[in-house]
Amino acid sequence: MIEMQDVYKKYPNGITAANGLNIHIKQGEFIYVVGPSGAGKSTFIKMMYREEKASSGTVLVNGVNLSKLKNREVPFFRRNIGVVFQDFKLLPTLTVFENVAFALEVIEQRPKDIKRRVMDVLALVGLKHKVRMLPSELSGGEQQRVSIARSIVNKPKLIIADEPTGNLDPDTSWEIMHLLEEINLKGTTIVMATHNKEIVNTIKHRVVAIESGRIVRDEQRGDYGYEG
Template sequence: MIELKEVYKTYPNGVLAVNGINVKIRQGEFVYVVGPSGAGKSTFIKMMYREERPSKGTILINGIDLAQMKDSKVPLLRRNIGVVFQDYKLLPTLTVYENIAFALEVIEENPKTIKKRVMEVLDLVKLKHKARFLPTELSGGEQQRVSIARSIVNKPKVVIADEPTGNLDPETTWEIMDIFKEINDRGTTIVMATHNKDIVNNLKRRVIAIEGGKIVRDQARGVYGYES
């Protein structure tokens, strides 16, 4: 599903953010990416949806090499990868329904299919009753649920989440994690960068720990912490 081979990323200022990473993530896995600030987690995550391009190495997703991909092909890639951000990134002038539907409208899906699929994902995140609300009328947790619904409306095989609970209180965090768990149980691969020790230690899944741009630990049912 996802494979990184000898991947390096050096920024123009000379910072080596990713230093020779090799890793494979199989279809259907749930993987946490942990590490201290500045460890290279965000760069690692961003390269998986081509927000960043590696300086060297190969990144394969479903057999497609992102390192060699033309910029014109990136939108097509992102139709098959759901991305969830810490700050939601919802369009403020669109309703909940419209924010989610937009992902299908850009690929010219027919209106009947759009309505059916949007209502399905709104049901999954338990927000059907707020379909006509604007993002500003929702709590942070509700906005994140909309963001998750938008990320899966295209039925992607992979969802990449970058600190998706970073702005949420503990109770809301667990509500969000229950949704991610259900998405994963349905067969979607999830790769999640997080600083939240409680999530990692209680909802045990594979843990990839990064320090200094390198993978220092990779455990099938790991715990938080950076020691190798």
Template structure:
């Protein structure tokens, strides 16, 4: 469960990125975050995994209030939240297997469990046959699938995807969306910031639209709603 109550975010330069956000997202929902550039979407996403802290208000994620969460507890929070970035952020000198395994090694999971879990998620994203490849030997879509595998290997309750199809061609974007849908169908909450009008209008989910730091629309099975 995710809940924001009267959330404001003002940066030191005086710019207010979020202006009194109130939302409630139930476990298992798939939610698109849409809006024009500069609307506050990136700040909204960063607050969800404590890359940023709110200036005011509360953010409850998995029963933790991120506004007051102690810094030493942030790594524990992030074990429960998978994050997928537009630019993949893979470790270039590690293989596909090692990139995904790294997320489990940092929490000192046993080698046996690491191997089993990594191969399970690589199978889920259809990359089991490329476990020994380096990132630069993969296509952009394959790199994004590795990033998704890394995000879900800890079996998080929430996956946050920040423009996950932004650097991909249309065909590959649909492949990524189908994988995210499968993850969601297994009970994981998905929050996806996107500018992809076609995807939002075709795969209908809940749409939260942000403009000038405020939620201006919150619709189940909504559409993109902006001209691009």
């Protein structure tokens, strides 16, 4: 599913954000990515959907070698990946329905198929009754649910979540986690960067800790391992 072999990422300012990464993630796993701020977590997950390109080494996702992927091929590669952001990244002038449908319109799905699929995923995330609302009319938790609906509408094999509960209150954070758990149980691989100690220590999954661009810990059913 995902494999990194001796991966380095050095930015033009001289910062090395990935320093010899090696990891294998199997289809259907749920991975927490933890570590101090500035440790390289975001670079680690961004390389998985080619938002960042490794300086050297091999990054394989769904059998695709991202080091050899041409820029024009990246949008096609991303069709099998859903990304959930901390700040939602919804289109403010589009309704809930339109935000989710947009992900299918860009790959030219038939309107009838789009409507059926969008309503299915909005039912899954509990927002079928808010299809005509704009993002500004929703709570933070509801906006994150729309973001998750958009990320799964293409039935991706992989969801990458970058601090998906970072801007949410504790109760809403647990709701979002239970939703991600449900999606994972259907076979979707989830890689989630997080600073939420309570979630990591309560809902047990594989924990990958990154410090100074290196993987310093990789444990099945691990703990968060940091203060805070």
